[in-house]
Amino acid sequence: MTTHTTIDPSAKTPWLFYGVLFGILGTLSIIAWGPIGVSGTYPRLVGEVLTLVVPDYAAANPYLQKMGHLFAKTETYLVIGLLLGGFFGARLNKEKAPACEMIHPSEKTTGRRYRDAFIGGFLIVFGARIAGGCTSGHIISGITQLSVSGFIFAAGVFATGILTAKTLKRRHVAAGA
Amino acid sequence: MTAFYGLLIGVAMGFFIQRVRASSPAMIVRNLRLENLSVIKFMALTMAVGMVLVYALNLVIPSALHFDVKPTYVLGVLLGGLVFGVGFGIGGYCPGTSVVGIGEGRKDAIVAMLGGVVGALVFTLVYTTLIAPLVKVADLGKITLADVTHLSPFVLAVIVSAVFLVAIKLLPTEVGAKR
Numbered sequence: 001m002t003t004h005t006t007i008d009p010s011a012k013t014p015w016l017f018y019g020v021l022f023g024i025l026g027t028l029s030i031i032a033w034g035p036i037g038v039s040g041t042y043p044r045l046v047g048e049v050l051t052l053v054v055p056d057y058a059a060a061n062p063y064l065q066k067m068g069h070l071f072a073k074t075e076t077y078l079v080i081g082l083l084l085g086g087f088f089g090a091r092l093n094k095e096k097a098p099a100c101e102m103i104h105p106s107e108k109t110t111g112r113r114y115r116d117a118f119i120g121g122f123l124i125v126f127g128a129r130i131a132g133g134c135t136s137g138h139i140i141s142g143i144t145q146l147s148v149s150g151f152i153f154a155a156g157v158f159a160t161g162i163l164t165a166k167t168l169k170r171r172h173v174a175a176g177a
Numbered sequence: 178m179t180a181f182y183g184l185l186i187g188v189a190m191g192f193f194i195q196r197v198r199a200s201s202p203a204m205i206v207r208n209l210r211l212e213n214l215s216v217i218k219f220m221a222l223t224m225a226v227g228m229v230l231v232y233a234l235n236l237v238i239p240s241a242l243h244f245d246v247k248p249t250y251v252l253g254v255l256l257g258g259l260v261f262g263v264g265f266g267i268g269g270y271c272p273g274t275s276v277v278g279i280g281e282g283r284k285d286a287i288v289a290m291l292g293g294v295v296g297a298l299v300f301t302l303v304y305t306t307l308i309a310p311l312v313k314v315a316d317l318g319k320i321t322l323a324d325v326t327h328l329s330p331f332v333l334a335v336i337v338s339a340v341f342l343v344a345i346k347l348l349p350t351e352v353g354a355k356r
Contacts, residue, residue: 013196018197019226024230089196097283121292129257132254146323151322153258156258161263161266165266
């Protein structure tokens with residue numbers, strides 16, 4: 001049984017209010033310990049697992065050594081906070097658990113949606129690790145600090161992001177489906 | 178103690194992301210198709226407010242700030258961004274919003290996070306041979322626009338912030354009718 005959900009295109013979100021708050025929050029973060037970031041937590045998690053399974057390999061891997069230990073990083077606690085924040089954001093609004101959203105015309109089954117989510121998840125973390133940061137670390141924190149890398153990363157993300165999203169819609173229309 | 182601050186800031190950030198529906202992959206894809214610009218405006222506003230605040234504060238009490246500018250290794254940062262964008266367009270999640278989505282109860286967010294963990298594993302395995310040489314190409318170091326232009330960072334923050342705010346004001350949030 002597949003649940004199709006289309007979001008109401010006219011629905012307004014409080015982006016103006018929370019955009020201002022998020023700007024203040026990012027400043028508080030730079031005061032408290034440093035700029036926010038997320039994607040480095042993924043290889044640190046992998047590092048903890050590899051340390052349990054293949055300790056010699058993990059200890060000798062230069063990337064895992066460079067990234068440091070999972071629970072020694074403030075960023076890890078921020079990521080745990082994201083999980084709780086998402087939970088409270090939805091529950092305090094008395095929202096039911098969201099149905100699986102089909103985001104491209106080709107996603108006709110939940111399986112296709114999961115396939116896209118997995119491929120997308122793989123590429124965002126792999127790409128973020130090449131660049132050394134993601135939407136949080138490079139774009140939000142990077143551009144807030146006026147770092148040149150943040151602008152370059154953002155240009156790359158939106159170039160292929162827009163192209164990919166538009167192509168996945170158009171290609172399907174062109175195929176007559 | 179910073180762990181506790183990290184947790185608190187993470188909870189607030191997750192809450193904000195949930196409320197503006199940035200953790201909805203359908204919303205992200207509508208933004209990338211340029212049909213709705215609310216999440217892009219949310220991000221631009223966050224940066225516009227943040228850059229003026231941090232560089233204003235930097236004029237008064239610079240010791241209070243823990244700046245951490247990432248190195249600009251041009252080829253790697255651009256290539257990483259291009260790969261990230263493809264994944265963003267296909268899946269509709271970024272590394273942070275997938276975690277928020279899991280908190281909300283989205284099952285595809287769990288799948289996206291698993292994809293991310295596998296991506297990080299593969300990256301770790303190929304880092305020494307493929308990535309380390311690549312990221313050293315055209316490494317300009319930890320530079321900001323202030324280093325490039327030799328202008329005051331605060332003045333630059335005001336200028337860039339003003340550009341973002343004008344764009345937010347001029348561009349529509351909902352672009353035309355949904356086809």
